[in-house]
Amino acid sequence: MKAIQRTSKVRDFHQAKWNEPIIFELHQPGEKGVEVPLADKTVVSEVGDGVSMIPGSMVRSERPKLPEIGQARVLRHYVRLSQETLGSDFNVEIGQGTCTMKYIPKINELLIRNxxxxxxxxxxxxxxxxxxxxxxxxxxxxxxxxxxxxxxxxxxxxxxxxxxxxxxxxxxxxxxxxxxxxxxxxxxxxxxxxxxxxxxxxxxxxxxxxxxxxxxxxxxxxxxxxxxxxxxxxxxxxxxxxxxxxxxxxxxxxxxxxxxxxxxxxxxxxxxxxxxxxxxxxxxxxxxxxxxxxxxxxxxxxxxxxxxxxxxxxxxxxxxxxxxxxxxxxxxxxxxxxxxxxxxxxxxxxxxxxxxxxxxxxALGPDGLKEVAQTAVLNNNYLYHKVQKIRGASAPYVKGQRLEQVRYSWEQMTKETGVTTEDVQRRMTDFGLHYWTSHHPYIVPQPFTLEPTESYSKTDLDEYIAALEQISNEAYENPEIVQNAPYNSTIHQLDEQNYLDDPKEWCITWRLYKKKVLETALTK
Structure with missing residues (x-):
């Protein structure tokens, strides 16, 4: 048995992969999760049955085609999907850049569920x-x-x-x-x-x-x-x-x-x-x-x-x-x-x-809000100091302290190794970490944008920095390791075609998906 490596800050991670169908494909006719009771006779006598008062033009001619599925299978379905997803409750999410991913107090989630x-x-x-x-x-x-x-x-x-x-x-x-x-x-x-x-x-x-x-x-x-x-x-x-x-x-x-x-x-x-x-x-x-x-x-x-x-x-x-x-x-x-x-x-x-x-x-009050800002700036400048020491990384434009985030560049590494920021993005998922490049225009070449917020500790930041350092070392020593990533994710490299830019490839509903699958089958 291989011993677990605890000396490295880089996490040994492998994403769960379930090849999980979408919920419509789990449909089993007659299977039920909840049996909705009919209204009590006393309620019906007071307010009606809730159906007969609906105008005829608003009544469906047939039942909606919703998946029929039991509670246990619903639970397994969504838990499996959650295991295939990175998020701020799951990993160190400083790589979401300008989107400010921070800890969401769980007590506040209880408040909204009241x-x-x-x-x-x-x-x-x-x-x-x-x-x-x-x-x-x-x-x-x-x-x-x-x-x-x-x-x-x-x-x-x-x-x-x-x-x-x-x-x-x-x-x-x-x-x-x-x-x-x-x-x-x-x-x-x-x-x-x-x-x-x-x-x-x-x-x-x-x-x-x-x-x-x-x-x-x-x-x-x-x-x-x-x-x-x-x-x-x-x-x-x-x-x-x-x-x-x-x-x-x-x-x-x-x-x-x-x-x-x-x-x-x-x-x-x-x-x-x-x-x-x-x-x-x-x-x-x-x-x-x-x-x-x-x-x-x-x-x-x-x-x-x-x-x-x-x-x-x-x-x-x-x-x-x-x-x-x-x-x-x-x-x-x-x-x-x-x-x-x-x-x-x-x-x-x-x-x-x-x-x-x-x-x-x-909960924070005025002093707490100010401490949020001070901690976010402190975390960011620690990261700023450390990242610029990584081979091939830089922070273009104004030198010195930044505020709560920085848009960095791998331009030097790309010129020297051929490894791009998109390659690094895929490799980061092998360590269970998210990484965002930039929106367009790419005013910073080969960009990556980090924002630690106040939620992350020095240990969290060091883990993220260690992953970037390892990827930089791989790029200079064996760039194919980075270019062929990811290895531990649920999805590997996609075709060169950019599906998001081609409306013909979009399937935003189950009905549209079935229609396009049928059209594809008929053209073959």
Missing amino acids: PKMMELHPLQDESTVQGMLEIIHNLDLCMREISGMEAFSFQPSGGTQALFAMASIVRKYHEARGEGDQRNEIITTIFSHPSQAATAAVKGFKIITLHPDEDGFPDIEKLKAVVSERTAGFVVANPEDTGIYNPKIKEFTRIVHEAGGICYYDQANANGLLGITRAKEAGFDMCFFNLHKTFAAPHMCGGPATGALGVVDQLKEYLPGPIVEFDGENYYLNDDLKHSIGKVRAFHGVAQTILRSYAWIR
Whole structure:
């Protein structure tokens, strides 16, 4: 028997592989997990049988084709799938980069599963949901303190939708002032998230992108050259996705304000700023936070999420409505916003995410929030120091301390060995670790983006660093080891074709999958 190696920090890992069918393929006619009882006669006499009152046009002509499967097999199915999945409860998740993967307190998960929470409905009368409205209002007050803004909406589903809402507010603000046609340009930076430019473009704005100066910061002289009477707004993340914080940001917002523009702030990831600096003092008119990043709510595979959108007082009337307010006795939904851009999603956001984040903030308090930022920055700079010592790795642009994350580069290693960042990404899964490269454009060549947050210990960071060091050594000594990875994962290398870019290959429903399988069989 081979002895378990305990001296190395690199974990000996092998992903479980079950070749598990999707749940529709587990269907067995007649098999049941739950027998739903008919309504009691007393209930039927009071409210009816629950079926006969449904309009005929809404009644199905046949039963939905749902899988019939027993409880034990359902349990095994989902547990097996969970074993084939990496996540923040399963591994050291600092490699998710800009997505801020942190520990989600399990007590908060118990809170959202309380029947008083689970059984709420967004169409209930306000008088019956005073508790939830109070929580939304109190979270609004917390966010005001954290950001300096003066009103918040929790309606946006996430960061990109919050950015779209802010671009919509910029558009409507200038239209209300009679300058809608004139002010048609939004300024952003090359380091900022692509959603900033994309959402403004969807609203019809022309996008002007600032590139870095010789020191690696957004070029303020270029800003002065492009700002004009056509400037509608300026949108930026700070720190940007490379982890670089622009110390001259207040000068940027002043220049845009003097030209009559609105400044809005992408704070999807504010993990290095809590209790240290605020959007208001940096001169911003709007900002948003992703509750599912900084404020310890789970991403949930892309949803349900919340982009908490805050504005200064002069823009409050433009928020998507309704917003929650308090008249001294009751909490109520205020939909009487003169210039509101209208709803950006149904109802008032994801109540469970709001509750999780509110509980997290209340548990930490002001001092705890500041300690989150200090620890996240400390962890990141420890990682920054260690990674740059790994052969072939570097951190382009601004030298010195970064905030809560860094976008690194394997450019040197790729030139010397042929091993790319995508090769490293696959090899990292052999150690049970996740690793993200970058979004486009690849302004940093051969990128990889790390963000340790406050949740990870020095031991966790050392394990991740050791894996990177081993892969670097393999790349220089025997690059084929890295290039042929993974070996211990559930999925090995895919064909060169990029299925995500080819709609003909998409199967987003079981029905569509069966249709395409049939079409493929008929063409052969």
